[in-house]
Amino acid sequence: NLTDRLQGVIKTLRGQARLTEENISDAMREVRMALLEADVALPVVKEFIAQVKQRAQGQEVLQSLTPGQAVIQVVHDELTELMGKANVGLNLAAVAPAIILMAGLQGSGKTTTSAKLAKLLKEQKKKVLLASADVYRPAAIEQLKTLAKQLDVDCFDSNATQKPLDIAAAALDFAKRGYYDVIIFDTAGRLGIDEAMMAEIKALHTLLNPIETLFVVDAMQGQDAVNTAKAFGDTLPLTGVILTKLDGDSRGGAALSVRHITGKPIKFVGVSEKVDGLEPFHPERMASRILGMGDVLSLIEQAHKNVDMAEAQKLADKVKSGKNFDLDDFKAQMSQMRKMGGMGALMDKMPAQMAGMANKMNPDDADKAIRRIEGIINSMTALERRKPELIKATRKKRIADGSGVQVQEVNRLLKQFEETQKMMKMFAKGGMAKMMRNMGN
Ligand code: GDP
Ligand code: MG
Structure with a gap:
């Protein structure tokens, strides 16, 4: 995996006294392979390597650092940069109710993540309304209602016979009249990207005019995550990404590509299927984790x-x-x-x-x-x-x-x-x- 390979790079460089063009090139070849194996998209890898090479060559090796450490430091900094430098939180600066629209493929974790966000916001003393417009999948709305009940958060009473846009309008009206601070709007996803789905989410977006449009993506999807991210990013003005199932992902490549492709910050990561399994995304910590420094x-x-x-x-x-x-x-x-x-x-x-x-x-x-x-x-x-x-x-x-x-x-x-x-x-x-x-x- 990525971490192993990068550890290998450090080991190779360990014995060497100086950073030379040659040993940097050797190291970069390894880093490149490691990133590709971790399912990072090729254009991202290319740009990344060029960036690291340039910085490593210009780098005076600090006395406390060995060449290996110096390269890793540069790789670490660049990885952090690639994933967005610092954590970006939710933006709820809107006239209440602040609207959060969840978008993504079926099975990416939208419904689970909606509940996780509701829990988080409830803990911040917000009055939260959950609503689901997933009228296609049997029991999808029930799934959200069940989670809401478990969290003691209100869930708008929609059902599968309604049209998604009607649900959106009614839920918004309900939220306004009930003085909710935030409404989290869960939507349907298909197994793959199709025009009907894109048209629907776009129409929902226009109607709701959300302050946050979050793209939910399964980290285990690897390269596919990139294509999906691109399709959604082209259709919707996304404001952020939530990377789910990071607990199951040993490769972590999606975190690198998705940010680069969408240009939007990863705001949270899903780390378990339970409702408390949501963590703010910290690019630096993620970089350390990928490099195997251990997020102790x-x-x-x-x-x-x-x-x-x-x-x-x-x-x-x-x-x-x-x-x-x-x-x-x-x-x-x-x-x-x-x-x-x-x-x-x-x-x-x-x-x-x-x-x-x-x-x-x-x-x-x-x-x-x-x-x-x-x-x-x-x-x-x-x-x-x-x-x-x-x-x-x-x-x-x-x-x-x-x-x-x-x-x-x-x-x-x-x-x-x-x-x-x-x-x-x-x-x-x-x-x-x-x-x-x-x-x-
Ligand atoms: P949706 O179709 O996008 O609404 O996806 P769901 O929210 O129904 O999630 C699909 C599956 O992924 C469910 O079995 C969830 O329990 C699981 N899941 C969602 N997020 C995570 C996560 O962060 N970690 C793990 N391990 N499982 C998750
Ligand atoms: Mg769902």
Whole structure:
């Protein structure tokens, strides 16, 4: 991946005393390959390399920097620049209600992100109205209504028999009369770009005249993200981009291209499918992350925010007292790992050297495995979780059916649990309890 390759560049340059035209060229060839492999669009790569080369050649290597570090510093600065220098927040400076229009392909994360934004704005004491004009996909409007309910935010009562433009007009009227500060307008997307969709979103844009028109794009789309971004950017006066599913993206190339192609700032990134999985986009942090310097700070922040301290303490006490470690505890342990953003997020944010040790395990697979385990345990009764030894053939079959897996997988989970349980018992008298407590501090 990008980080690995760039780490390779640093290593190659490490032994060298000076920056020469030759070793810069060599390094740039690697950087170029790395960026292309990370799905960064070719024109972006070309311009980027030219820029870095120019700056690196003009660069006097500071005494504290080795040539390798110097090149990386330049690459880092240029990456930051490419992604927009500094974070740009939402612009809500409009006569209330400030209107936010969400645009993007189907599945890009518009509805989820609408809810995430609503949550964020609610926390800023704004009166928020969600509205959906996605009349094409079954249950799309329901999806938004459900999320709104979960967040205790109002959702305009539209339905799939209405026309999108009628919904927009009615929702706007409702928001005005209800003195809402912000209305977030979720729209339909198609699987690919088509004229009908573009015409519709354009008409909605004209009618609503939003202060923010946010293009939502799935970071995992790689090169396709660029084409989509271009099509939307040509049709709508976008004001910003939200890059979703960054938690699943090991390559990060989309972040580089999308900004360049649309010319619009990435305002937020989606980092999980949950409603709190939205973070302001920081170009510098992203650059560090891509370069594998490790965004340790945000990792620590994240850990503090999400690890349920009481839960950690409870678990620690339980282990300490030598009480039986059951499947509920096992599940709590797993979900705690997930709350920290999952294995992928953790490994991503670790410095490359550290992550290198864990490299053998694919973080995506690890996350998926955790989710499946949680699913399986969810299909067990409370009694079974407390007394896993009760789980024999018939129960296994029922649990497997309930969670949509094969019986073998239930067996594997039980085996894994047994091993963890053994380990917990072993450590009960020793250092484990202390470690768990430290986790909560
Ligand atoms: P829409 O069709 O554009 O409205 O997309 P949805 O909001 O329905 O999202 C499509 C899928 O992507 C859903 O399964 C979401 O849970 C998932 N999703 C959205 N944003 C993120 C994100 O930031 N991270 C992850 N992992 N999943 C996301
Ligand atoms: Mg949707």
